[in-house]
Amino acid sequence: MKHEAAMLHTHPTFKLAFIGGGNTSAVGYVHFCAAHMDHKFQVVAGAFCRNQENNKATGIHWGISSDRVYDDWKYMVEAEKDHIDAFVVLTPTPHHLEVLQYLFEKKLPVICEKAMVCGPKEIAALRPYYDPEKQFLAVTFNYSGYAMVRELKHLINSGKLGEIQKIHLEMPQEGFRRPPDIAGKTSQPQAWRLQDAEVPTICLDLGVHLHHLSSFLLNEEPSHTLAEFSNHSQYANLVDDVHMLVKYASGIKGSMWMSKTAIGHRNGLQVRIYGDIGSAKWLQLNPDELELNFNDGRREILDRAGQCDYAHQFRYNRMKPGHPTGFVEAFANLYSDIAQDLASFQQGQTSSNSYVFGLEHAADGLKLFAAAKRSTQTLGWESV
Template structure:
């Protein structure tokens, strides 16, 4: 390997025993050999953090009692981490990310960017001012067939975009998950202090909002929202219906819930144009459907010969070998690794329009959250969005 091809030295904050999403992050950072996980604060409990380090093959001398101590110590080491993966609950994304940025360390953070719009904007400006790479893991946009969908929209295959319909109808919290004391995800995702009262929007809504923007290439102009709690005694909103108006006149709608009884992951997007429409579903991620006015339906498969270079770059094996959730994380981590490696020689390559999600996407996601909350609080009033210049 040349020096700039050496794996990125990365640390992790969060991701101790029972932290589900951290498993996907670790699979993603390791899949293509672009990173070495060398340090971490895997739990608030130092003993549990050390246990996690042993299981992950991380030297216990580089397990820290706090993320602040980790940032200071690693920034001072000649072989210190170049990047950190932040896989903690929403409320801590801002303070954790901020301290590493302040110490010159690139950040790869789980979504949402923060739990507050102003804090998100602060992180965006800090990363820009310091010339650091900040990657947000909206991983669904890194599925090969989602990238194919976005490319086909950009090159005009669908014609003028008229409608965008998305749903993230998950059933994981359709029951009384709060009573399961061993369910760490439920413990924080249904806690308004950790996940926000509008938990379903922070958790699932920011994903489908980003996916709708990413594939359609459109930005929101206004929205009207209804928030509700369908599971008795729950302290956060678990269901939302949002109508959308896009710049340029297209219309849309989103259904977002974590309480759809019997549903699996439930992520689906449809984009309707004047020439054709497309549909992608997370539970069948390696296929993309295209429908035409004459009734024809084309089903594109990942690895197929007619796909764009964009989709080919995100495909590891080929036709007939499905790639999914973990590979989507690997795609984000690999694209981020390329950008981080470039900074070793003092450059900061421009991010491709269809590349890894950035702080700008995170800020727009928090703007969406705030607009949904405001609209719902005013009985579904149409609320302006998309007024930012980033």
């Protein structure tokens, strides 16, 4: 806490500029709220939307000075690069490569919404522009920001579940079959989500989260995968349901399921992990609890008010237990970690925050789903 307080004393707030993320974005307002929640960032400029009416409306809604709301993102970068601590990339994933190449070429600090790019080929195209020793990058995989997910990682690392043997992750949604009704208006899928790229867009949208959580919890990358891609929606030739088996070099086995056509699931993100002593289950719809089972017959529900070894920290308890934390708070936890990393970067120090992930982690996830695509073609196990 002393280190964090010292950081805030030298940097009351970091100044951010958004590229994308306007009032028609799926994630823009979440980033805006999360960045401001702990008073470590302030969004001061943006090129929020190509539609200039929506662009200006976003600036007004967020209290951005009208002379710092830009029609063109490249013009904004040139105008603001000496006044901004980091640029936040929130455009649709197919546009990320162009934006990231431009920002990296100018050695500017970047916070990028996942998926970083559309596949391994775009990662390869990005590498010549990026020097991890000289440039700041944080890719926002936010689900590991949940306090009880971090508690689960602590339990695993402490050996409370024994030797891990199996992990199963799923993220079923219903949006292609039952588009969400938000404030009385049906929210149809965005156009870019209805076109598959080098890897299926569902893998960029949902799958990278499952990869992130598995790697975050296990400290290990999958080595092989066997996959099946399906189409169950009205959108022809689009992968909207994915089943994957995965293997790890350590001997751990696992599975991943993601879907846009699972009626009844708004967002059924779930993690189940099994060791030879115990098991744990976490559901995003009940984010403050972990269900634990042990081989002596004990069954426990661990929550933030319980005997947590990690999630009891003040930073994860903005409000006392009984008032559940949620998605935006998890995102804010990640933004606090990014602030710590950004402060270290500006002071010329090596990044040491284990909750902030960059290009290599993003690349690992995209390699996994490229291997899954090959598996659907060969009908066999593929090496990642």
